[in-house]
Amino acid sequence: MFYFSFFPFFSFAVVSVANGQDNQLNVPETVYLLAHEFEYGSTDGDTDEQPVVRVQLDSFYISRFETTVAQYAQFVEDTDRSLPAENSIEQPNFPIVNVTIEDARNYARWLSRQTGEKWRLPTEYEWEMAAGLGVHKAYVNDVEPTELCTYANIADESAVEDMPNITSCSDGSQGVAEVGSYAPNNASIYDLHGNVWEWTSNCYRETNGGYKPFSCDAYTVRGGSFMTPAIHVRVTNREQLEKNNRLAQVGFRLVKER
Numbered sequence: 001m002f003y004f005s006f007f008p009f010f011s012f013a014v015v016s017v018a019n020g021q022d023n024q025l026n027v028p029e030t031v032y033l034l035a036h037e038f039e040y041g042s043t044d045g046d047t048d049e050q051p052v053v054r055v056q057l058d059s060f061y062i063s064r065f066e067t068t069v070a071q072y073a074q075f076v077e078d079t080d081r082s083l084p085a086e087n088s089i090e091q092p093n094f095p096i097v098n099v100t101i102e103d104a105r106n107y108a109r110w111l112s113r114q115t116g117e118k119w120r121l122p123t124e125y126e127w128e129m130a131a132g133l134g135v136h137k138a139y140v141n142d143v144e145p146t147e148l149c150t151y152a153n154i155a156d157e158s159a160v161e162d163m164p165n166i167t168s169c170s171d172g173s174q175g176v177a178e179v180g181s182y183a184p185n186n187a188s189i190y191d192l193h194g195n196v197w198e199w200t201s202n203c204y205r206e207t208n209g210g211y212k213p214f215s216c217d218a219y220t221v222r223g224g225s226f227m228t229p230a231i232h233v234r235v236t237n238r239e240q241l242e243k244n245n246r247l248a249q250v251g252f253r254l255v256k257e258r
């Protein structure tokens, strides 16, 4: 079991699900991050990580873990949906995958209704603050790429048969892993690197600055997956994903507003 940590923000509620039974609502455990000013982006990353901008963020809560199959299953059961392909209720603590950004948003809206709280996808600013904690290093806790296997399920030596550009350490997982299987960052947030890419609420743009488009076909995903080598799981790395895509290496975590 990975639920060894203290549960300061865990809340209990009861949700009536479609089968008429009362199940305890599986509310994501969160970490509270204080208001912070930090440097967003990187001068030595890809061009879409530039320019570096100073960002002032209000305080917020963010999921300690990637959203799990067990959490998402309560939503699909209550709303007469089905679990997306390649997710199994037999693996409740694995991250939910194969979800579009709208699926993730619908789950957040449902969770908000159940709890009376305001849950949503993180912005890129919030995701990067939660991962890097404003320290402006490539990896959580300023570890070296070869140390990442302690913190992350990435394209490592375990994935050598699948991946051409593996990282020279062994994390023990060839595919996706249970959330919280690896060491957290200094704020006790898990799986920020690897395991599954995480949707953000930001429309993908090719720079850190600029305009906010009226419509959007692709959103930014962060953090990399079990198929991603170290260079691409960096805190500031950004990738775009078409909004209707469902991929087995893409999930999400949520923010709860204060």
Ligand SMILES: [Ca+2]
Pocket: 153, 154, 155, 156, 158, 159, 171, 172, 173, 174, 175, 226
């Ligand atoms: Ca791995």
